[in-house]
Amino acid sequence: YTVLDDFLELKEILNSFKGLEKNYNWLLTDLDWSYPENYLDYFEEYRESEESGTSLNNYWITGENLTKLAENKDVYFILGVFSAFEKNEKIDLNEIKEEPYADGNPNFWIDNPEIQHPKAVVELVLWDSSSILLLSKDNVLSNKFRNTFEGWKDLNEYNQE
Numbered sequence: 001y002t003v004l005d006d007f008l009e010l011k012e013i014l015n016s017f018k019g020l021e022k023n024y025n026w027l028l029t030d031l032d033w034s035y036p037e038n039y040l041d042y043f044e045e046y047r048e049s050e051e052s053g054t055s056l057n058n059y060w061i062t063g064e065n066l067t068k069l070a071e072n073k074d075v076y077f078i079l080g081v082f083s084a085f086e087k088n089e090k091i092d093l094n095e096i097k098e099e100p101y102a103d104g105n106p107n108f109w110i111d112n113p114e115i116q117h118p119k120a121v122v123e124l125v126l127w128d129s130s131s132i133l134l135l136s137k138d139n140v141l142s143n144k145f146r147n148t149f150e151g152w153k154d155l156n157e158y159n160q161e
Contacts, residue, residue, distance in 0.1 A: 004132045021067060024062050024085055031077065080125075110159060
């Protein structure tokens with residue numbers, strides 16, 4: 001698992017994966033972002049609601065469409081969790097019990113942090129415009145990220161400091 005104390009646009013991060021992001025479907029949760037009017041056209045499914053003061057916003061998108069969305073110059077992510085699932089995995093946005101989240105989540109900063117959703121293969125976390133976390137069971141994808149960006153650290157070692 002990897003941490004990078006830098007902040008990049010989603011497009012730059014996906015470019016480091018060299019197309020491997022397209023092998024997955026992605027669940028986007030806990031987003032703080034700016035976007036154009038037509039941004040919903042990229043998503044297969046989404047839920048946006050305000051319930052008792054909390055925001056329940058979940059988005060399901062193919063890897064191909066996530067790449068296209070990231071290409072837009074007027075889409076910018078500040079905070080959020082991008083969870084990757086095998087293409088044959090189906091997620092019902094109405095049935096998500098515990099939505100992966102970044103804001104205020106202490107579970108990244110412990111020994112041996114885990115990917116939040118039990119069926120996810122990769123979790124990319126954009127941390128408040130200051131850090132990027134990559135928790136991944138896909139070693140090839142992780143290595144491509146690490147080989148692209150200097151200054152990354154192993155998340156477990158980082159948490160020991």
